Amino acid sequence: xxNHVEKRLAEYVDGRLPAAExxxxxxxxxxxxxxxxxxxxxxxxxxxxxxxxxxxxxxxLWAAIERSLPEPRSSPGFMPMLxxxxxxxxxxxxxxxxxxxVPAPEPAMGTCGSPSGKARYRCEVARVSWPARDGRAAVxxxxxxxxxxCGHCHRx
Amino acid sequence: xxxxxxxVEQFPAITRPGGGPPGPARAxxxxxxxxxxxxxxxxxxxxxxxxxxxxxxxxxxxxxxRSTGNAAAAEDVTQRVFLKLMQRLGEFRGGSxxxxxxxxxxxxxxxxxxRRGRRITGGEEDLARVAAPGDGMEAGILGREVSxxxxxAIASLPPKLRMPLLLRYADELSYEEIAxxxxxxxxxxxxxxxxxxxxxxxxxxxxxxxxR
Numbered sequence: 001x002x003n004h005v006e007k008r009l010a011e012y013v014d015g016r017l018p019a020a021e022x023x024x025x026x027x028x029x030x031x032x033x034x035x036x037x038x039x040x041x042x043x044x045x046x047x048x049x050x051x052x053x054x055x056x057x058x059x060x061l062w063a064a065i066e067r068s069l070p071e072p073r074s075s076p077g078f079m080p081m082l083x084x085x086x087x088x089x090x091x092x093x094x095x096x097x098x099x100x101x102v103p104a105p106e107p108a109m110g111t112c113g114s115p116s117g118k119a120r121y122r123c124e125v126a127r128v129s130w131p132a133r134d135g136r137a138a139v140x141x142x143x144x145x146x147x148x149x150c151g152h153c154h155r156x
Numbered sequence: 157x158x159x160x161x162x163x164v165e166q167f168p169a170i171t172r173p174g175g176g177p178p179g180p181a182r183a184x185x186x187x188x189x190x191x192x193x194x195x196x197x198x199x200x201x202x203x204x205x206x207x208x209x210x211x212x213x214x215x216x217x218x219x220x221x222r223s224t225g226n227a228a229a230a231e232d233v234t235q236r237v238f239l240k241l242m243q244r245l246g247e248f249r250g251g252s253x254x255x256x257x258x259x260x261x262x263x264x265x266x267x268x269x270x271r272r273g274r275r276i277t278g279g280e281e282d283l284a285r286v287a288a289p290g291d292g293m294e295a296g297i298l299g300r301e302v303s304x305x306x307x308x309a310i311a312s313l314p315p316k317l318r319m320p321l322l323l324r325y326a327d328e329l330s331y332e333e334i335a336x337x338x339x340x341x342x343x344x345x346x347x348x349x350x351x352x353x354x355x356x357x358x359x360x361x362x363x364x365x366x367x368r
Contacts, residue, residue: 010349014324016331041357044364048306049325057217058231062209065238069202 003028005035013042194254198245205245209238215327216262222322223266225311233265240265252336259323259337267315302363309359317352320345 005025011017012025029036193211196204216237220230240261248257310318316338323329323337324345331342338345 006354007347007350010353011331011346014331016346038354038357042353045321045353045356045360046325048302048360049310049321050328052222052303052306052326054214054218055221055230057213057234061213061217061231061234062206065209065235068235068239069242 004032005029006038009035009039009042013039013046190254191250194245194248197242198248205242208241212258213238216258219259219262219322219327220266220269222307222310222326223263223315223318224269225307229269233262233269236265237262253333256329256333256336259327259329259333260339263319263323263337266319270315302366305360305363309356312359313352313355317348317355320348321352321356324349 005012005028008017008021008025012022015022017025029039193204193208197208213234217230217234220233220237221227224230224233237258241258244261248254310321313321319338320334323334324331329337331345334345335342
């Protein structure tokens with residue numbers, strides 16, 4: 001019976017409590033001077049705040065804001081296009097830098113194109129990069145000159 | 157309070173104070189016009205943004221002034237709010253009311269201003285500015301002295317208690333709207349309102365007999 005209702009007063013005054021709860025609070029307020037005083041204070045605060053007059057924004061405010069705003073767009077479709085162009089450009093530059101900084105692969109032991117396929121060589125850059133249609137390994141074309149350094153391949 | 161009468165037509169949800177609830181047809185027309193204006197702003201239309209500024213500047217400034225109690229701080233806050241609004245308007249997807257979204261920016265800026273620890277609760281001149289109605293505004297029934305006392309009391313509360321009180325009773329947002337603005341639950345809003353009322357009542361105790 002004697003549970004104080006201070007924690008429900010804002011909702012009570014604002015009419016947010018369910019009917020049964022509101023009735024319980026109202027009943028309590030009839031008997032409890034302390035909570036009744038608090039409830040009056042909530043109503044008083046609410047009234048004072050609601051009646052605070054407003055103020056007009058200073059007149060030069062827009063000018064100050066406009067100075068800080070970015071330049072207006074020349075056309076709706078231009079900026080996104082420019083932005084995308086910049087992104088593509090940056091990616092291209094990045095990719096170029098990447099290819100230049102990534103070290104070349106180490107020369108690998110490969111299988112030359114001899115019919116037996118068993119001869120092995122170490123002719124520097126003659127790294128096998130893709131299989132030829134006949135199943136033989138193909139050498140990187142740019143490395144063909146170095147094949148001369150391979151005894152077996154040079155012989156063939 | 158009707159600092160921004162034309163806002164009723166553009167943004168019915170935030171302009172109930174003083175104007176009463178708009179009719180359904182008027183509200184629908186207003187919401188539609190408001191949505192169109194926001195779309196134009198999102199498309200980069202500077203004139204539309206100017207219109208949005210004109211419609212909401214007094215409300216933003218008034219809230220900032222009540223919250224900070226300082227005219228210079230309120231002006232700075234208002235300026236920052238509109239710059240942020242310009243930057244972030246593209247993020248607004250209409251999932252919440254525009255006004256709730258705007259209030260969130262305003263409240264965050266006021267809290268930031270408080271964190272900077274400067275100029276909160278201005279001098280007599282600033283408080284008088286809050287208390288004194290400007291041109292074309294209703295005078296209100298409170299005397300200047302009482303308004304000044306209320307303003308000083310509210311500005312002295314911690315922001316997390318001050319904001320819900322202002323949003324609820326001065327700007328008439330619902331508990332749910334305040335919860336969205338402050339990123340908390342409606343229950344938390346109720347709890348903060350109760351605590352805020354208690355502190356405010358202590359500060360305004362002496363004025364009880366003067367205002368009847």
